[in-house]
Amino acid sequence: MSLITATTRAALEELLETALRPAPDNWLKIRFGSELIGHVQPDYIPTIEAYIEQAETPALVRFGDHLQLENLPPFLLSQLLQDLAEFLKNHQAAPGWRNEHFSWLDAMGHERFRMERAAFRSLGFHSRACHINGYTAHQEIYLGLRSNSKATDPNMLDNLAAGGISADETLQQCVIRELWEEAGVPLNIARLVQPIGHIHVRRIVEPKGLHDESLYTYDLLLPDDFTPQNNDGEVSEFIKVPFSQAANLILEGALTPDAAAVTAEFLLRKA
Amino acid sequence: MSLITATTRAALEELLETALRPAPDNWLKIRFGSELIGHVQPDYIPTIEAYIEQAETPALVRFGDHLQLENLPPFLLSQLLQDLAEFLKNHQAAPGWRNEHFSWLDAMGHERFRMERAAFRSLGFHSRACHINGYTAHQEIYLGLRSNSKATDPNMLDNLAAGGISADETLQQCVIRELWEEAGVPLNIARLVQPIGHIHVRRIVEPKGLHDESLYTYDLLLPDDFTPQNNDGEVSEFIKVPFSQAANLILEGALTPDAAAVTAEFLLRKA
Numbered sequence: 092m093s094l095i096t097a098t099t100r101a102a103l104e105e106l107l108e109t110a111l112r113p114a115p116d117n118w119l120k121i122r123f124g125s126e127l128i129g130h131v132q133p134d135y136i137p138t139i140e141a142y143i144e145q146a147e148t149p150a151l152v153r154f155g156d157h158l159q160l161e162n163l164p165p166f167l168l169s170q171l172l173q174d175l176a177e178f179l180k181n182h183q184a185a186p187g188w189r190n191e192h193f194s195w196l197d198a199m200g201h202e203r204f205r206m207e208r209a210a211f212r213s214l215g216f217h218s219r220a221c222h223i224n225g226y227t228a229h230q231e232i233y234l235g236l237r238s239n240s241k242a243t244d245p246n247m248l249d250n251l252a253a254g255g256i257s258a259d260e261t262l263q264q265c266v267i268r269e270l271w272e273e274a275g276v277p278l279n280i281a282r283l284v285q286p287i288g289h290i291h292v293r294r295i296v297e298p299k300g301l302h303d304e305s306l307y308t309y310d311l312l313l314p315d316d317f318t319p320q321n322n323d324g325e326v327s328e329f330i331k332v333p334f335s336q337a338a339n340l341i342l343e344g345a346l347t348p349d350a351a352a353v354t355a356e357f358l359l360r361k362a
Numbered sequence: 363m364s365l366i367t368a369t370t371r372a373a374l375e376e377l378l379e380t381a382l383r384p385a386p387d388n389w390l391k392i393r394f395g396s397e398l399i400g401h402v403q404p405d406y407i408p409t410i411e412a413y414i415e416q417a418e419t420p421a422l423v424r425f426g427d428h429l430q431l432e433n434l435p436p437f438l439l440s441q442l443l444q445d446l447a448e449f450l451k452n453h454q455a456a457p458g459w460r461n462e463h464f465s466w467l468d469a470m471g472h473e474r475f476r477m478e479r480a481a482f483r484s485l486g487f488h489s490r491a492c493h494i495n496g497y498t499a500h501q502e503i504y505l506g507l508r509s510n511s512k513a514t515d516p517n518m519l520d521n522l523a524a525g526g527i528s529a530d531e532t533l534q535q536c537v538i539r540e541l542w543e544e545a546g547v548p549l550n551i552a553r554l555v556q557p558i559g560h561i562h563v564r565r566i567v568e569p570k571g572l573h574d575e576s577l578y579t580y581d582l583l584l585p586d587d588f589t590p591q592n593n594d595g596e597v598s599e600f601i602k603v604p605f606s607q608a609a610n611l612i613l614e615g616a617l618t619p620d621a622a623a624v625t626a627e628f629l630l631r632k633a
Contacts, residue, residue: 164553164554164555164556165534165555165556165557166553166554166555167553167554194532194534197557199557199559199560199578200471200533200560200578201533201557201559201578202532202533202534202557203557259532259534259535260532261465261473261530261531261532262471262472262473263436263465263473263530264530282435282437282438283435283437283438284435284436284437285435285436286436286468286470286472286473286474288470288472289470289471307470307471307472
C-alpha cells in the first residue's frame with residue numbers, strides 16, 4: 092500500500108512536470124552557433140551592452156535580435172567570459188558571487204567554457220548539480236534546514252546534501268565531497284550511494300536571473316546509528332521525517348524548489 | 363580547391379562509416395538492467411564461469427542466454443568488478459594490464475562502475491578516450507610513431523596526442539595531461555585546443571577482446587616555432603606531413619585504426 096494518498100501523488104507529479112519552465116519571451120536570447128544557450132533579463136541588457144562597448148574582444152556580440160557567443164577555444168572563451176562576469180559583478184548584475192567556476196558542456200559532453208557560477212544565472216546558462224536523498228529503512232527521509240546566511244533560499248529545507256558540480260570535478264567527486272561537507276557522511280557510508288537519474292529544472296530566481304540546471308539525483312540508505320552533521324555552516328540542522336510528512340512539507344512550500352522536485356521524484360518511487 | 367582527390371575523400375568517408383562494427387554474434391552478451399553493455403569472446407567464457415562459481419558475490423550472474431551485471435551501488439559493484447578483473451588477469455584473460463581505472467558511464471552521465479582498463483576490452487565495455495589533431499598553418503599534420511614497446515599497435519602512427527580518460531578525470535584534464543605527456547605541449551599552447559566532437563568505434567582487437575570506445579576529438583593549431591617532444595616514452599618520434607600525404611598514410615594502413623578515423627574526420631573538414 093502506498094504511504095501517500097492518490098491526491099498527494101498527483102500533486103507531486105504535477106510539481107515535477109512544472110519544474111522546467113520556459114524563459115520569458117522578452118528576455119534577450121544568447122546563442123552558441125545556432126544553439127539557444129542563455130537568456131538575459133531586460134534590466135541587465137544595458138550592462139551587457141556597456142561590456143560589449145568597452146571590451147577589446149567581447150565574449151558576446153550583438154547579432155540581429157540576439158547575443159552570439161563567440162566560438163573560441165574553451166580556454167580563451169573562458170577568459171573573456173570571466174571578464175564579462177567581473178564586469179557584471181561590478182555593476183550589481185551578478186548577485187551571490189561565489190569565487191567558484193562552473194563548466195558549460197555541449198551536447199556531446201565537451202567543456203566549451205567555464206565561468207564564475209553566479210554569472211551562470213545572470214546569463215541563464217545551463218549548470219549541473221548533484222542532490223542526494225538520504226533515507227532510512229523505516230520510511231523516513233532526512234532534510235537539511237539551510238542556514239539563514241545562505242545567499243539563495245535561506246531557512247528552507249533541502250536534501251541531505253546537494254551542490255553545484257564545479258569545473259574540474261566529476262559527478263562522483265561532487266557527490267562524495269558534498270556528502271562530507273554538508274552532512275558529515277564518511278566514505279564507508281557514502282560509498283553506498285546509488286545513482287538514479289537527472290531532473291532538468293528551469294525557473295526565474297530573485298535577484299532576477301534564470302536558474303537552468305540538471306539535478307543529478309542519488310539515493311543513500313543511511314544506517315540507524317548514523318546522524319548527519321553539517322561541516323561547512325551551510326545547514327543549521329537536520330530533520331528526519333516519515334515519507335508522508337515529507338510529501339506534506341513539499342506541498343506546503345517548505346522545501347527549496349530544487350529539493351522539492353528531487354524529493355517528489357524520490358517519494359513517487361519509494362512511498 | 364580540396365587538397366585531396368575525390369577518390370581519396372570517398373575512401374576516407376568509407377573508413378569512418380565502417381569504424382563502428384557490430385560484435386560477433388557468437389560472443390556472450392552482458393546486460394545491465396535491460397541495456398546491452400558488453401560482449402565476451404567464446405575463449406573467455408569458461409574463465410568467467412569459473413569466476414562466478416568461486417566468487418561469494420559475483421559482479422555478473424548467468425541469466426538465460428546472457429550475463430547480467432548486478433545493479434549495485436557503483437562503489438560496491440566496482441569492488442566486485444575489480445575482483446573479476448584480477449581473476450581474468452590471473453587466467454591470462456586480461457592482456458595489457460595497466461593499473462589504471464576506467465569509468466563506465468550510463469546514458470545520463472552517471473558513473474555506474476570503474477575497473478582496470480585492460481578488463482574493459484576483455485568484457486567489451488564502452489570506454490572513452492581523447493584524440494588531438496595537431497596541425498600547422500601550412501596544411502601539415504603531426505603524427506606520432508608509437509614506440510615498439512606499446513602493448514597495442516606498436517610502431518604505428520598515432521595522433522599528436524591520444525589516451526584513455528581515467529576514472530576521476532574530466533575530458534579537459536585528460537586532454538591537457540596527454541598533450542604534455544605525449545607531445546610536450548605546454549599549457550600556453552594547449553589552451554588553444556578546440557573541441558570538435560566524438561567518433562564511436564567498435565572492433566575486435568588482438569589478443570581477442572572488443573574495443574568499444576568514444577574518441578573525443580580536438581584540433582590544435584601549432585605555432586611554427588613549436589616541435590612536439592615525447593615525455594613518457596610512448597612515442598619514439600613525430601613526423602610532420604602535408605594533409606594529402608596524411609590521407610595516403612591512412613589508406614596505406616600506417617595509422618592505428620583509431621587515429622585513422624580521427625585523422626580522416628579531420629582531413630574531410632580541413633583538406
